Amino acid sequence: MHKIHKLIKQIDKTHKGLGAMIAMNLICAKAKLLILNVAPAGCGKSVSTDAITLMIGQTAYKYTSLTLAGLKNITKELDQFNGHITIDDLGSEKSEWSRVSTVTVLATLVHTHYVKKVTQSYVMELTNFYGSASLNIQPVLMQSICGDNDWIAVIRDKALRYYHLIRPTNPKPMTHVPSIDYSIPLQETGLTPYKGKLWYQLVAIALTQWSYGRVIEHLPKLLRACAALDGRVHTQMEDYRLLAKLMKPMQLERSIITSFGFESGRLFDNNTYCLLVELASHGHPTIETICEDYKVSPSTVERLAQSSPEWCWVKSNSPRHLMPTEQTEKIFKTIGVNQKW
Numbered sequence: 001m002h003k004i005h006k007l008i009k010q011i012d013k014t015h016k017g018l019g020a021m022i023a024m025n026l027i028c029a030k031a032k033l034l035i036l037n038v039a040p041a042g043c044g045k046s047v048s049t050d051a052i053t054l055m056i057g058q059t060a061y062k063y064t065s066l067t068l069a070g071l072k073n074i075t076k077e078l079d080q081f082n083g084h085i086t087i088d089d090l091g092s093e094k095s096e097w098s099r100v101s102t103v104t105v106l107a108t109l110v111h112t113h114y115v116k117k118v119t120q121s122y123v124m125e126l127t128n129f130y131g132s133a134s135l136n137i138q139p140v141l142m143q144s145i146c147g148d149n150d151w152i153a154v155i156r157d158k159a160l161r162y163y164h165l166i167r168p169t170n171p172k173p174m175t176h177v178p179s180i181d182y183s184i185p186l187q188e189t190g191l192t193p194y195k196g197k198l199w200y201q202l203v204a205i206a207l208t209q210w211s212y213g214r215v216i217e218h219l220p221k222l223l224r225a226c227a228a229l230d231g232r233v234h235t236q237m238e239d240y241r242l243l244a245k246l247m248k249p250m251q252l253e254r255s256i257i258t259s260f261g262f263e264s265g266r267l268f269d270n271n272t273y274c275l276l277v278e279l280a281s282h283g284h285p286t287i288e289t290i291c292e293d294y295k296v297s298p299s300t301v302e303r304l305a306q307s308s309p310e311w312c313w314v315k316s317n318s319p320r321h322l323m324p325t326e327q328t329e330k331i332f333k334t335i336g337v338n339q340k341w
Contacts (some may be wrong), residue, residue: 059083
């Protein structure tokens, strides 16, 4: 069994649903990519990135935000950097501009490995950055990110968005973090060429977020990272199978972001996302359960549910339940909600 597969099963025994998100963040860290974890408060984003920090060790840095101007103060720390940066909660940054800037700066830095800014008062240059990054964000803040022009210009093709829909029914701290061998460098891992069904499945999933050019750039890195974390220097079919399962949540983006133009006018449907979290977490949640999770009134829950008839409907019994539609169940299957590990 793949070591990442074992890791997921081990974590899911105590923290159901978190194993896959931790695994995807670990693979992105090894592949030197940026991952944006999207989930409401209390769904395990911080637990996941804290686990990644502990697994990687001393080369993992944690910040609350990191704007372009702020980089000037830590250029020495990040020169020749080969570790992992975590932004635990973009919501802690009150400025919308600063939130977008943090994502844009890290996406650029991770992808191009350098940044140079010349202003009237200073010159800031950071080169030879070969690190990765994990950023946590609540869905209510996603509109400010995907609605900005930087979404098209920088973020969309340079970051993986992981949509986590599972809310823990019995939340608890992670007292034990599994260990994994992180020592094999990515550059020492080779890609075994394969153009079968699983490769085209990976391409189809990746195309829901990235352009074809970026798909061809990012997928080999992710596959090689899977092999390195399994203690191998060459990819095998099990890396393709594992990654195909882990990347499934990426496909939710086409259903949750509405575009009104080719490169402008995007809307992240936060209310629908919140309803999907409840349906994925509880199956057929009562109205009262949703009220407790989001601190709203029953009338608000029913009004929002009725405004999304393509996603859910209210079952009129006592107590009243929220039920998924056939479309929702189909999408849940596509994005791997409750898939078996």
